[in-house]
Amino acid sequence: MGNIQVQFILNNEKISVKVSPGLTLLEFLRTEMGLTGAKDSCGGEGECGACTVILNGEAVNSCLVLIGQVDGHSVTTIEGLSVRGELHPVQKAFIEVGAIQCGFCTPGAVLASKALLDHVPDPDDDDIREALSGNMCRCTGYTKMVEAVHIAARELNNGK
Amino acid sequence: MIDITYYRPESIFEVIQLLQNTDGLLLAGGTDILPRIRKGHYPVKALIDLSRIESLKFVQEVNGWIEIGASATHTMVEQADILQKSVPALVSASHSIGCLQTRARGTIGGNISNASPAADTAPPLLVLNAEVVIQTATGQNAVPMTEFFIGPGKSILSANDILTSVRFKHPLGRMGSSFLKLGKRKGMAISVASVAAYVHLDNDGCLDEIRLAYGSLAPTPVRGYTVEKNLIGNHPTLDNMQKAAWKCEQDVAPISDLRASASYRLQAARVLTIRALQKALSQAEEVGV
Incomplete structure (x- = not known):
């Protein structure tokens, strides 16, 4: 089949x-x-979260979206965050x-964190761990990510 | 990239026509089907993408029935006020699926249509006495969930049909429901065993309605009829529940696979039965007589 027209x-x-x-x-x-900020790590299984982007305000695995x-929708990648x-x-x-650490999971983890903070401006540890449960970090730097989200939340809330 | 012909119908009518005239497979959230196509598990030539059909994305209550459109995502189910209040079993089950990214895309219709023995939304829907609404070329059928699943990955849904919604009577009164899932880890877990319970208490605190259902414990999600029979009309004492739960052996048929052995699954089913009942009861008891 031929190509399709897509606008977004x-x-x-x-x-x-x-x-x-x-x-x-x-x-x-x-x-x-x-x-190339969104990464393919698990080979398109939707298992690792390295390809996370924000689609209409929600974190999704871009490897599982055709x-x-x-x-007609809206996509934000790590390149569009600054x-x-x-x-x-x-x-x-x-x-x-x-x-x-190695940085491979970072774009996905950052976008999953941003999507969380857009919905829950003042998350607790459980909210953060839950929001990042689909983002694998093989350097296992999870504790620091949780800390980072708390800091970002404070920064974003102060700005308001 | 996958090599497929791709259709984007705008209406259910168009979907039915495509199902009849092409060898297309329905694509909803894609969280299950896309990895499977990529691995070559499905010899799929064409996909019929449902993403433009807004009329399949809803959670609503009409005339005492709660109805959920097939394209409602797990996130939509988790967040729907009416479901949070009335059917915590279904909310817990949807919440237990994959991770945030999966739940934002995956749909309740897809979860049921795949007919996996581990489909997390199936046990809650079974205990809610849900019906599946199926659109065929000639009309619409409502089929009880108990008749929907035939075997692993197999349902009564024919290649030309589409599941459009699930619905169940809005449970009221001194009732409670729960869903418990045993997985190998907290996130992204496929269940080793899962149990859903629905209870309703009469004025004396006896169980005048009780339904149980199991996931990952048989070739399809199944009801726990034997356990139910042993508890109906009785007080839900721990002793009664333990005795009944031990009989779930007659309702399930677990296998050994990479996630757990059959004997472990059976033991888990017994324990989860008691815990699921206790959780459902605690909700029922919050409602005054």
Whole structure:
């Protein structure tokens, strides 16, 4: 079958593309758009969370979304998180506490954390662990991630 | 990339036509089907994407029935006020699935249609006496959940049909429901064994309604009829519950696989039966006579 037309908002910009319907959102981002922040770690099983992006405000695994399924929707990747070159408070907090070891799971974990804070501005440890339960970190730096989310929450709440 | 023909119907009518005229498989949340296609488990040539059909995404109450559209995500089920209040068993089950990312995409219709013995939403729906609504080319059928599953990965759903919703009577009064799942870890767990319980108490505190259902303990999700028979009409004392729970052996048929042995699963089923009943009872007892 031929290509399909897909229109959606990617990192605050409207895009319209003609692509193969067999592409996942993850493959599209990496190969067609050159946005390599979302990673393929588990091989498209939806098991590891390294490919996490925010779709209509919710953290999802982009390896389990076909490109046609984002038509008319809004996607935010790690590349769309900073504003005018300034990192998002979640990114800053991850760096500050060293919740970034090899870095492979970091974009996914940052986006899952951001999605949590958008819904729950003042999360407790359980909320954070729950929100990050789909993001595997093989350096096992989980404690620092929880700490980072607390710091980011404080930063975001102070700004209000 | 997968090699497929892709359809994006805008209506149920179009879906039915595509099911009849193509060899397309329905795609809802994709959390199960896409990994399976990628591994080559399904020789799929075409996918019929349901994401444009908004009329399948709902949770509503009409005339004393609660109905959930097939494309309602696990997140939608978890967060629906009416379900949180009236059917905690289903809310717990939906919450226990995968992780946040999975629940934001995966749907209740997909969970049931896959007919996995481990489908987490199946035991709660069984104890709620749910019906599955199926749209065929000639009309709509409502089928009791107890008749829906045939075997591992097999249901009565034919290749030309679509499951459009599940519905059950809104449980009221001194009732409670619960779902407990034993997994190998906290997140992303496929169940080793799961149990759902529904209880209703009469004015004397006896069980005038009791239903149990098991997941991952038989070729399909199953009702615990023997345990139910041993408890109906009785006071839910610990002694009564223990005696009845031990008889779940007659309701389940566990196997040994990579997650657990058959004997471990049976033991887990007995213990989970008691705990699920206790949890459901504590909800029922909060409601005054």
